[in-house]
Every structure is written in C-alpha cells, then in structure tokens.
Amino acid sequence: MKLHRLFIGLGLALGSVLATAQPTYPHKPIRLIATYGPGSSIDIIARLVAKPLSEQLGQPVIVENRPGAGGDLGTNVVAKAEKDGYTIGFASAGPITVNPNARKKMPYDSMTDLVPVALIATGPNVILVNPSLQIKNLKELIAYTKANPDKMSFASAGMGTSGHIAGELFQHLSKTKILHVPYKGNSEAITDTLGGRTQLVISGVPPILPFVKSGQLRALAVADTKRSPLLPDVPxxxxxxxxxxxxVAWYGIVAPAGTPPEILTRLGDEIAKAVHNPEVQEKFTSLGISAGTESRLEFGKRMTTEHARFKELFKSINLQLD
Known part of the structure; x- marks a missing residue:
C-alpha cells in the first residue's frame, strides 16, 4: 500500500513538472486568421498546416478567412485579440512590412502589436517577359527598358503585392522606369502578359511554370539567393x-504582443513539426515554396529587417498605397 501511494505521488509530481514545462490546451478551438480570401495562396497554405497542427495539439485549429485592405483587416483582428494563444494569424509581407510603410494610417503597428511565432514557408518571385520582345536575359531587359521607356509596362497581382514590390525594387536598382499595371489577381496579370498587353510580369513560380515550359513566357531571373528547383536553368x-x-515571398504565423513566451514556444515547436510533415512538404513542393527553417527569433529578425528595408525603399521612390 505504501509503495502504491509512492507511485501515485511520483506520478502527480511528474505530471505537475510536465504541465509547467509544456503548456497544454483544453479542447477550445484555436483560430488561425487567414488574411486573404478562400482559394488564395495564404488560405491554401494555412489549411495545409492547420490539419496536422490540429492533430498534434489534439484540438481544432480553425482557419478563419478575414480578407480586406490588403491583409490589414485580418491582421488587425490578431493584433487586438486576447494574448492567450487561441487567436493567431497567418502573416505575409503585405500587412507586416509593406502596408505599414506605404499607407498613411494603419489600425495596428506591425512591429509592436504583433510577435513572431513561426516561419511557415518562402517562395521566390520570377521576372518574366513576353518572348515577342526577343529579350534573353536581365541585362538585355535593362538596356531595352532604358532605350524604350515608354514601351514597357509590368503586371502584378495588385498594389502592394509581392510582385509589385519586386518590380519597384528592380526599377530602383536598375535605374529604369516601367509602368506598373496592377490587377486583381495573378491569373489576370499573367494572361495580359501572354497576350502582349503588358510586356513584363513578376510572379511566384507555380502559376507561370506551364507557360515557361511551353515557351509562352520567358523567365529571365529568379529573385532569390538560390535557384528554384522547379526552374533550375533560370539564374x-x-x-x-x-x-x-x-x-522572396514569405508566409508565417504571428500572435498578439504580450502572449506568454511559453505559449509562443509551444506553438512554434508544433507548427515547425506540422510544416515538416511529409504530406505538407509534398504539397509545398508542388506550390513552388520551401518550408521555413528559421527559428522564432530569426523569423522576427526577417520581419524587422524587411520592414526597415521597405521603409527606406518606399521613401526613396515616394510609394503610397492610399
């Protein structure tokens, strides 16, 4: 009987230590706020990660779409949420590093109202032209644009999107001027470049892959530090x-500032595990993105570094999204 009581006492003590070391969640659903609508890349990636994350935590992880204002509406929901880990947000450059530097008024401060939880994935942009231009590489594009400034326009999925900012950065560094034509989505931007109504398009890899392979679009460069495995011949x-x-387009998870560190650590560890689930990895490859490998602190540094970089860029080119 004494031995039995000893085992019970040890079990209770061990349970208390484990509970303290790793916070547990009751079966209350976790809201994962997707800042763009159903069918968007953010919505797709959020749902891919939510499924294994829910299984790991043993509780529902509900993807809640809150589109609007270039991602600001949904991000503001996260910034103003309770600091308990039950409301987290799917983050991307738009509402975190682009809009805060390109809009006069913001409902939140992305650098102080939010904290990083985990980097989900990254994916490069690709600079492409209509083959009718007979431009074979980036140097030829720059030379042609300088010689024909009134003949060039570039298409993107919209104002403030990753493709738009990539185009502005390209112009700034190459000292060229190209008319930006924003669309309501990537498919429209690609379609008009295929038809010759715009000469240049900047996009993520998956939507343009079939057109590059068929020769309908010519990929000049991948805007990353390494080549894309889906476009190994493109520099x-x-x-x-x-x-x-x-x-580089990036996707991550953020939480309200003030969320306890132990909760952020637990969520970050579980999200990293979900991201490296073989099924998720396979889907990521098909989407042309790579699983995030940065720690929570490294992801936070990415956010602050890019925020500062865009602040300087937008000021120099006088970019306003309002």
Missing part, C-alpha cells in the same frame, strides 16, 4: 547581374 538576380534585387 538568380545576382547571377543575372543585379544583386540586391532579391524579393
């Missing part, structure tokens, strides 16, 4: 002669 911007023009 990086640095290899093509324009270092510093890297523009």
């Amino acid at each position: 990086t911007v640095a290899e093509a002669g324009l270092p510093g023009a890297e523009s």
